[in-house]
Amino acid sequence: MSLPAPGLSSRWFARPLILGLAVLLTLFSATAFLGLQHWHERQAASLSLEHSRQVLDTLGRVQANIADLEAEWRRYLLTLDPTYLKPYGVSDESVRREGEALQALVADDPLQSLRAAHLTLTVSAKLREMDDIIKTARMSGLDAALAINRSMDEIRSQIDQMVDHERFLLVGWETRAEALEQRKTWLIAAAALIVTVLAGAALALARLEAKRRRKATEENVHLQSDLEEREKKIRCLVDANIIGIIIWDLEGRILEANDAFLRIVGYDREDLASGRLHWTSLTPPEWRDRDARTMTELELIGAVQPFEKEYSRKDGSRVPVLIGGTMFEEDRNQGVSFVLDLTERKRAEAEARESERRYREMQTELAHANRVATTGQLTASIAHEVNQPIAAAVTNAQAALRWLDARPPNLNEVRHALARIVRDAHRAGDIIGRIRNLIKKAPPRTNSVDMNEAGTRGD
DSSP states (O other): OOOOHHHHHHHHHHHHHHHHHHHHHHHHHHHHHHHHHHHHHHHHHHHHHHHHHHHHHHHHHHHHHHHHHHHHHHHHHHHHHGGGTTTTTHHHHHHHHHHHHHHHHTTOOHHHHHHHHHHHHHHHHHHHHHHHHHHHHHHTHHHHHHHHHHHHHHHHHHHHHHHHHHHHHHHHHHHHHHHHHHHHHHHHHHHHHHHHHHHHHHHHHHHHHHHHHHHHOOOOHHHHHHHHHHHHHHHHHHHSSSSSSEEEEESSSSSEEEEHHHHHHHHHHHHHHTTTHHHHHOOOOOOOOOOOOHHHHHHHSEEEEEEEEEEETTTOEEEEEEEEEEEEESSEEEEEEEEEEEOOOOOHHHHHHHHHHHHHHHHHHHHHHHHHHHHHHHHHHHHHHHHHHHHHHHHHHHHHHHHSSSSSOOOOHHHHHHHHHHHHHHHHEEEHHHHHHHOOSSSSOOOOOHHHHHHHOOO
């Protein structure tokens, strides 16, 4: 049987490790990206610095060559000494070569490229102009030297513009390089700080994880011990055969059962091993709808609360049972159920119902006897109460008759006797009225009585 708690704990421990690894990978990627970007920018700045320096050096050489040409031309025009023209061809070729090199260097800069092309055209034009001046130098003299100065001023002005522009670019790239160096320093410091923080966090996390792993190990040992103890108790329960226990699958097959269940349904181990025990075959037809609902509950929530049903025994008789079950966590196609035989309980309930019925019958008979006895007592009491005024009336009537038979008749006594008879009759009527008011279950009746007739009947 699996232990879910250690698995969950392991996954919980893995989360901070994965998070830490992700942070390290992210930091490494960011550092690599920033480092590569800085390297590219530094290379670009270095190349730009080197390029600007090369352009300035080339402009310096062009300016120097122009200055040499100017000096050669001026000396020749002032002295007309041909020896000053000997280096002219070399200087002229140097100017042309440096001009081409300058154009190649500034080809990527549109403004400088335009200026270099214009400078080259200007220099070429001035070189042709100087050739013409040199050819007529004997006639022009000082005027030709002044013309050379004016021509060189225009060339120097163009070179100075290019030098100023390139120096401006050089300063910008130097500033850029210094900023990159500062950013590199900050990046290194930030990386060192982040690495220090992460190292501290990793150390703290490692200690925390080690502590939690020790705790998880202790919990695992404790859970394993509890699980073994629980399994022992369950095994004792199964082996004790106090209640029936079965293991089944969703197809209805009973895969395993203890002896208590086999006794409940009247089957044996051979029937279980042969596969003849099936959930649906043990269930009477009228209980199969309930079993269908049970299967639905098991598939939805994995358990079913105990409920009563009946099983068909091997001999065809039926046995009432209480059954509840749950699905296994490892295998959602199998489960276990606990089955309790309700035969004795149902018999006790039936006997209790029968005793209850007899008790009610005895209570009914006793109530009837009480009513009969009460009625008899009431009848005797009523008869006694009514008989007294009636007996008195009879006695007074007999006395009245005797007074009438006397010679002469004593009519005064007869009158008193008759008055007493009337009084006794009213007394009897009052008794009957009180009884009627006491019972109040029958409407009151009033009977007329002829006293003379009653007296005649008394005789």
